[in-house]
Amino acid sequence: MTEEPRSAVDDVIGALADPMRRRLLDLLAAQGEVTATTLAAGLPVSRQAVVKHLAVLDAAGLVTSHRVGREVRYAVRPAALDATARWMAALASDWDRRLARIKRIAEAGERDSS
Numbered sequence: 087m088t089e090e091p092r093s094a095v096d097d098v099i100g101a102l103a104d105p106m107r108r109r110l111l112d113l114l115a116a117q118g119e120v121t122a123t124t125l126a127a128g129l130p131v132s133r134q135a136v137v138k139h140l141a142v143l144d145a146a147g148l149v150t151s152h153r154v155g156r157e158v159r160y161a162v163r164p165a166a167l168d169a170t171a172r173w174m175a176a177l178a179s180d181w182d183r184r185l186a187r188i189k190r191i192a193e194a195g196e197r198d199s200s
Contacts, residue, residue, distance in 0.1 A: 101143050113125055150162075
């Protein structure tokens with residue numbers, strides 16, 4: 087993986103490390119395009135805290151925002167999640183290959199010792 091995509095994955099993983107940001111992302115996915123005020127209404131944190139979390143999610147490429155009159159509406163941007171999921175799948179595939187190789191070596195060793 088090149089340095090630029092790795093940095094994007096790092097940003098996504100860092101943003102998702104916080105449970106409140108994961109919850110906000112879940113709410114945005116379920117509700118569609120909404121304001122920070124709407125999101126904060128159902129959470130145990132202030133609107134200002136929600137806005138700060140949304141800024142982190144935005145910087146990681148996980149949400150997008152646009153102004154509608156006096157309101158700022160937020161929505162999920164799936165591309166960064168997709169790229170991170172692809173990286174994780176590739177990593178899992180590499181480990182699966184390594185573990186399969188270890189298994190083959192161990193099984194061959196068992197046959198040789200019997």
